[in-house]
Amino acid sequence: MNRLHVEQPGALALVEDLGRPGFANLGVAASGALDRGALTLANRLVGNADGAAALELLVGGFRARFEGETWFAVTGAWGSVRLDGRAIAPYTAARGRDGAVLEIDLAERGIRYVLAVRGGIDVPAVLGSRSRDTLAGLGPEPIAAAQVLAIGDEPEASVPLLDQEAAFPPPAGAVAIALLPGPRADWFTDAAHANLFETEWRLSEQADRIGARLDGPPLERRIAGELVSEATVPGSIQVAGGGQPTILLADRPVTGGYPVIAVVASASLDAVAQLRPGQPVRFRHA
Structure with missing residues (x-):
């Protein structure tokens, strides 16, 4: 089983997918990733279904070690991303080898990164979603230092080849x-x-x-x-x-x-x- 060992979660690291719509009559919001486009893109870059669970990282300052070998992609906010000290281009899929250390620095543009891993973050679903709802307290707790996250089974789709020129940072001005x-x-x-x-x-x-x-x-x-x-x-x-x-x-x-x-x-x-x-x-x- 592939896993992600979180050494430093940063300001706030949450598991999010596309949410749990359809429960408003029970007083439950849909929740899910705030930047849905970033979640969808990150998942597509590694061959996941659009709604696979990923990590939403507020500001950055995140570090984790891969246990096993898998693909990953970082989208949303724009900043320095390194694997074993080597710079990773934004909005691209990269291969995390067993024992490799992933570091995501503080964001230079935007404020929320999305980190997707091939197979998705495998945590128990609540009302059909793996998303954390910070108001209702539903879903997995915020990620803590030293926490080990299971990664789901490999999807059938392959990792696509995409043109890096499609990537662009969130605006810095108005x-x-x-x-x-x-x-x-x-x-x-x-x-x-x-x-x-x-x-x-x-x-x-x-x-x-x-x-x-x-x-x-x-x-x-x-x-x-x-x-x-x-x-x-x-x-x-x-x-x-x-x-x-x-x-x-x-x-x-x-x-x-x-x-x-x-x-x-x-x-x-x-x-x-x-x-x-x-x-x-x-x-x-x-």
């Missing part, structure tokens, strides 16, 4: 995010809607897998009353009483009591996942 109208857009003034699209927002330090708060001018409500809790979806932009918007992400509560002024288009959610604290954000109409 990121454009597409928005759709929210279910409570009418609760906000015309000035609030103008500010939403004209302001250069910045990601605050209060950002995790549950939600990402943005710093900027408060968004004024037209309706000041309380809202009965209603369903949320990934990308919902809730506005609390103070007027600051928060983008709800994969581990969000499935219901919320703050009005949703807009919703991030699905195609822009991966970009939100790679935002760094202080990075500027501009919204546009989808």
Whole structure:
């Protein structure tokens, strides 16, 4: 059996796949990888099914040793990746020999790496998914130093040959995010809607897998009353009483009591996942 011996997990290392949709009626969010495109690409690079479980590494600072021999790929954030001290090109599949040490440095662009290994990370599934839900506490615990992770059986698909030129880093400057109208857009003034699209927002330090708060001018409500809790979806932009918007992400509560002024288009959610604290954000109409 191939295994991955984690020597240093970094800031936060989680097992994630494409999540557990379909349980909102039980109060369980879909969860799953925040950067779904990075997960899918990493899995395809090593011949896995798109939804195979991989590691989501916040910021980096990760080191692990291969026990057995297998292929791996690192996508998402952009930084130095080394195998036994030798640089590995980003967004490519590489062969990890038995005893080889993989090091992933702090990210230079973006904030979440995805590390996929051929066969996937083999941990018990909860409600059909191997993802960690940080709000509900479902799924495998965060990875700890000295933990040994089993790797699943070799998939039938071979490791494909892909053109390295397709790789590109997450942007370092302002990121454009597409928005759709929210279910409570009418609760906000015309000035609030103008500010939403004209302001250069910045990601605050209060950002995790549950939600990402943005710093900027408060968004004024037209309706000041309380809202009965209603369903949320990934990308919902809730506005609390103070007027600051928060983008709800994969581990969000499935219901919320703050009005949703807009919703991030699905195609822009991966970009939100790679935002760094202080990075500027501009919204546009989808």
